[in-house]
Ligand SMILES: Nc1ncnc2c1ncn2[C@@H]1O[C@H](COP(=O)(O)OP(=O)(O)O)[C@@H](O)[C@H]1O
Ligand code: SF4
């Protein structure tokens with residue numbers, strides 16, 4: 001188990017290094033290969049109307065005059081030890097973890113990202129709780145009552161859920177619940193948990209449900225398929241032959257095995273959402289990571305795009321690591337292979 | 338006969354009326370532990386009604402072993418699961434007939450009551466012990482669970498019982514292996530653990546559905562020995578299901594040969610082995626591996642493929658594969674289904690077979706053409 005754990009953590013770290021290298025390459029190597037000069041590249045970091053002095057400073061600060069490996073090394077190093085950005089006599093210190101500096105807005109990237117995390121996490125965690133409960137419950141009922149009216153009803157709703165894009169359901173919910181029947185009469189605005197847990201939950205309820213609707217539908221279908229498969233396994237027949245109650249056969253023997261693939265997919269979905277629920281955040285005007293990433297792309301603010309990309313990648317890798325560990329806890333065969 | 342009238346036979350003493358000979362009393366004499374009468378298990382599927390078991394009757398006494406033999410798909414597993422009451426959950430299953438266990442009829446009984454008998458009075462072991470055990474739970478936990486469903490004891494007591502059972506079935510270091518997972522066991526060990534799990538509540542009936550088919554030849558013999566020993570020790574009734582006559586040759590007291598969901602021959606082991614009276618049984622005997630004969634010398638095993646259980650044609654189900662189908666007069670094998678009838682036998686009464694050929698003809702073919710080649 002310990003060996004498995006170490007192997008997985010090591011693998012995750014390696015994966016992060018690869019991701020960082022690829023991200024670095026996209027931002028620094030590809031433009032160079034496409035024939036951009038270092039001055040042109042540096043100019044992108046400050047905007048079109050920048051004066052040559054600033055461009056030169058940016059070029060120096062980013063180390064664009066250095067060989068690529070040195071640039072990459074600096075890029076990694078500053079995450080751990082921070083960096084100093086010099087503009088003539090001014091020195092702008094970027095504390096570790098330093099994920100770069102926006103020359104356009106003169107701000108450090110990391111604090112910006114950190115300030116968006118609570119919104120994104122609130123959205124992702126709440127929605128995940130809702131979709132796990134509702135998706136798995138309906139999936140199990142559908143599988144056990146296969147072919148019944150209830151099964152058909154759930155699966156029709158699920159089909160709608162996976163087919164309707166979230167900007168449609170989200171916009172619809174927003175319009176109906178704030179204008180048509182203004183239950184949320186003041187609109188829906190993010191309130192930090194620390195300010196008022198009640199308002200936090202109240203305002204998040206509609207975004208949670210909009211986001212969870214899509215995922216519930218996916219998870220209901222997955223659970224149903226998984227349950228149908230496991231309930232026809234030999235060990236289910238054995239459990240029944242032992243004289244176990246059907247509820248125990250389903251819960252302890254069937255569901256546990258059916259959940260294994262769901263854990264994997266959940267890890268990926270959840271990790272992705274921790275990097276920002278772009279559409280949901282946009283529909284409800286929540287200042288989360290996803291919306292921030294979109295805005296930075298629009299502004300062509302490369303250091304922020306890069307920071308958000310790396311952060312999102314980190315969450316995905318981290319969640320997948322957790323999945324591997326949970327997986328080992330669920331399925332003993334994994335630990336030994 | 339229509340589907341409706343078959344369904345109406347549920348719980349009625351209709352066995353005799355259906356032309357099925359009744360070899361013993363319905364609820365059995367004192368020592369008849371299991372009595373199955375005219376069991377029919379049909380499944381509705383998209384392709385049509387699958388008549389997996391279509392009128393099977395047999396008795397098993399305490400301490401006795403009944404071998405059920407037939408090629409794959411002949412309805413052996415469905416029969417045994419039917420006895421265990423495990424088809425009731427299937428929404429597409431239609432079950433009729435009678436299953437008397439220790440004087441109680443189970444087909445019409447309350448499913449909750451049958452559940453309580455499962456694992457306690459009657460237990461079952463399966464073909465592939467790897468897939469039959471839950472991969473996520475330790476062997477011990479699965480035995481403990483089987484024990485605690487039927488006994489109000491603490492986990493600790495149940496665990497001690499599990500270790501005792503593992504020891505009894507010959508698993509070395511049972512105190513340690515109790516915490517192993519099924520995938521950490523070898524095939525033979527897993528089947529031993531399955532047997533321990535099945536016997537943990539001292540069931541009076543043990544059904545073994547091809548318990549050695551998935552195992553190596555050397556391990557096969559060990560498992561069969563173990564089952565035989567345990568049966569002697571506990572005096573339970575055993576149903577040994579197999580597609581290989583060799584498996585039951587040494588241990589069965591009685592044999593039932595199934596073909597296409599029906600019983601085509603039934604009798605004591607001596608009767609069926611030494612005086613078989615059905616061409617399909619001859620084929621099975623011919624395909625039995627024998628060490629004292631050269632492979633090429635042996636009879637060719639039953640040619641052709643098993644019959645469809647959907648839209649079963651009229652006549653004898655074996656006729657497309659039967660080398661003697663033209664012997665009975667008036668093409669009767671293709672129009673009328675032969676009933677099980679008692680066969681004259683040098684080994685006493687109770688020998689039944691279903692074939693249109695006359696007794697004399699079959700005796701002649703067996704003694705002159707088949708037996709010398711076996
Ligand atoms: N639940 C089911 N639904 C439909 N057909 C079934 C079902 N269970 C078994 N059958 C069919 O019944 C026939 C007999 O199966 P089985 O008893 O498993 O044969 P075997 O003699 O090899 O054990 C097979 O053709 C199988 O396809
Ligand atoms: S009834 Fe006819 S086809 Fe069937 S086993 Fe006898 S001889 Fe063969």
Ligand SMILES: [Mg+2]
Nearest residue numbers: 413414546547
């Ligand atoms: Mg079978």
